[in-house]
Amino acid sequence: MFILSSDTKIHSELDTKPIQLAIQRFYRDLELTLNKTREMNVTTGDIYLKHSSNVQEEAYMIDINHDTITIQASDSLGYIYALNELSYTFLGIQPFWFWNDQVLQQVPYIEIETSTMESTPAAYRYRGWFVNDEVLINHWTLNGSTEEPWVMVMEALLRLGGNMVIPGTDHNSKKYSELATDMGLWITHHHAEPLGADMFLRVYPDLNPSFDEHPNLFRALWEQGVQKQADKKVIWNIGFRGQGDRPFWLDDERYETDESRGRLIASIMEEQRTIVRKSVDNPVFCTNLYGEMVDLYQKGYLTIPEDTIKIWGDNGYGKMVARRQHAIDSRTEALPAEDKKHDSHGVYYHASFYDLQAASHMTMLPNSLTIVRDELVHARERGVNDFLIVNCSNVKPHVYVLQAIAEIWSNGDLDHSTYPERYVSAYYEGEHRGIAELYRKYADCAPRYGKHADEGCGDQFYNYSTRQFVSQWLKSDTLSPVQGMNWACDEDNFAKQIQWYAGKCREALENYRRMLSKTADVRNEITAKVLLDDSIGLQYQMYADFAEGGLALCEAYTHYEQQDYMNAFYQLGRAKEAYESAHQSMIDREHGKWRGFYQNDCLTDVKQTAYWLGILMGVVRNIGDGPHFFMWQREVLYAPEDKKVILITNFENHLTNEELYEAMKKKHSNI
Missing domain, CATH: 3.20.20.520 (Glycosyl hydrolase family 115)
Structure with missing residues (x-):
């Protein structure tokens, strides 16, 4: 057996920068997976990198003997791939070990049987x-x-x-x-x-x-x-x-x-x-x-x-x-x-x-x-x-x-x-317990915005569509169709487009809530809870919030059409809160090295969606409760016998839009 330990050394005939960095990465892989112990009654082997013009470009040959591993390659990438192969096969380092926070178990050393390993050409040059x-x-x-x-x-x-x-x-x-x-x-x-x-x-x-x-x-x-x-x-x-x-x-x-x-x-x-x-x-x-x-x-x-x-x-x-x-x-x-x-x-x-x-x-x-x-x-x-x-x-x-x-x-x-099971086995500490099914069902949850199988609604659908509707509504143009939606929806007026969007959001909300429930069940059965929360769990949560927010926007417009401005305001608050929840879900997954990772979400920009929904809340409140802004406050906070007796307009400071929404939400929860 070849003994691979933290004392293993790499000797290279070549000294290029790519090879130097590859060797440094391999030493770090050893540190991540092998304990350094003084009482090791084994003889550690070394690794030798030797140049061979007989090996094709980017290829390698690895000969494993009882005291040496010899890697032959003709260029830097050949050596890089060979060292990566040793890390993967014998140390268990997965390609996305860093990005998936792979849990690595340390052992004193690894015994490797003598053998020969040879690379195969990639399908693409x-x-x-x-x-x-x-x-x-x-x-x-x-x-x-x-x-x-x-x-x-x-x-x-x-x-x-x-x-x-x-x-x-x-x-x-x-x-x-x-x-x-x-x-x-x-x-x-x-x-x-x-x-x-x-x-x-x-x-x-x-x-x-x-x-x-x-x-x-x-x-x-x-x-x-x-x-x-x-x-x-x-x-x-x-x-x-x-x-x-x-x-x-x-x-x-x-x-x-x-x-x-x-x-x-x-x-x-x-x-x-x-x-x-x-x-x-x-x-x-x-x-x-x-x-x-x-x-x-x-x-x-x-x-x-x-x-x-x-x-x-x-x-x-x-x-x-x-x-x-x-x-x-x-x-x-x-x-x-x-x-x-x-x-x-x-x-x-x-x-x-x-x-x-x-x-x-x-x-x-x-x-x-x-x-x-x-x-x-x-x-x-x-x-x-x-x-x-x-x-x-x-x-x-x-x-x-x-x-x-x-x-x-x-x-x-x-x-x-078989890919979902293989992927899950690699990163979730060998556990399956329904995790693979969460990945397998992911694409099925997305509504199709068109008639083709590839036309699935991604995160931009629920953010850019909502912002387009909000923007046109803010411009007081709710008769004309939103031109920026004509790529998906051929309805000829704003209200019909809203109805179409509501249908997509309603379908999505049902699908993603169902998968969130299954995710919670799976989570209770596994130990790799953090990775689940960071990955597929986060994405299901975001989509459920997007769909809930989009649907609440549509419900707000239905009330607005009926001049029920107070309920339109409330539904816009629900929409804003849903998008804020999606944004917060990302921020909540910023732990350890991931702190700050989601801070610059400026393309989908979920927080921007919430911000403009907040602006629209103010506009709707102005229409229904302006210019003095006390009637809705009385309606929400005052007892029935006091609402319409106005000897003094209000006994408290005027509520901000957010405070008024929170009061409405509390009242709705008590009904």
Whole structure:
């Protein structure tokens, strides 16, 4: 037997920064899982890292003998994956050990039988995460460090077998590119930032961002971007999109036809390829067929070199069709044609999405793993197997889905029928007791906002829809339909839209309350209560609160239509309270290292929903109780025989909206 203990040492023939960091992580894994004891009557073995040109790129061979473990690899990632494999197989360190607060049991040492372990090639050549919409991670610190959260993001990615990252959005992608390189990862770029260069309007805020007007300024930015990254492993994203992640022709009237747009993008791509080749040997290129780019390419107006990886995108909800643009949802298939399947293709897939409509940002994808598996496997059958990048957002809310997708990028498939049990067994101290069923039923609870299976209502649905209704109500326009809701609801007036929304919220509330009850039953039977509360339990609670808040808004409007302003005010208070409860549920899960994690929820922004419901409460109170604001107070607080005898208007200070609502709630509870 090889004896692995806290005294085990690693000896390396190579001394690159990625290998150094991997060795440090392995030593930390030993500290987490092995006791350091002085009375160990065993001989500890050591680990040797040896370079071998006979081992393929990113691969490894591990020979375990009675006194040594020898790892052979030809590059840094090979050694990183090998050390991660030892941690996983023998120390029990799971890929999301940090993010799921894995409970690790310490032992004095581990006996490992002699054997040989050899890696198998991943299904995708390039596979990784786009750390996008990272507003929680960006404002959260670990041990006082703003960088350490990013270290843990990239460590998890490496443990899942990933090799590529877009290390954040906009400023962050440049700020953390060095860290990504130090950890051994390939870097690629946001589709709005070709070659990872600075955005034109950031450098030249007073100029029109037109390539025709300022070609040399654009070229200079691309040159600078390449020079800054020439020493890194980069998959160079080429293309030309407008500033602010929108089509350039929206700001440049010169390009009115598909032909002219496609011609310009193709010519710019060739220029960008030339710029890269001047500084980089054998560069790898990619381009995103995203939004309008899909249409241009499929119509034949955009020519892309065969060796450039063409990255197809899902619609944000896991379906490989074109993304909905406002109310236009073509559902056009976003996959290569049969005669193009042998070109280089990749996919940009969303475990998290942000669209200001119905996507899931603070919670898991509300669609089944069956859809995820079927879509990605089908894409592979259509030739999409070179590149898979996943929008991982803030990681923690999405770990269940991210680990499932990582199985696909490693193996080419996912046994989704057994995945919930396997996941739960890995993180919940080996307990099942109904936990897996809570995960399995999650996607079934989400109402569909449309007729397709992938159109599940995520956390943005209950927040952006509610805020849209509140905003229009505040503008005193309750006759016209809310235009911002026409992507999901084709009713022609405000009241009918409210009725439609109430139906979705009522369905959701019934489903999530049922699952909250089951979650409570499961919780009583397990020891891993904290993890349950932090993960699936939190998400069920948030959705129940969202649905309750949305439904109370709709009930408030029904009273408002009937000029029953007092009850409308009360129902708005209930809505506000429900969203405040959802926000508080997140804050309550900020314990230990997670303190501050949810503070910057600024995209779904649950607290903002509650805030504007509070504003609407004041407006409704003004209509029904203004301008003197004492009649409702008398109605709620005074005895029946005193309510209408007004010799003095009020004997107490005027109640704030919140105080009045609390008094109403107390009265309702006593009825």
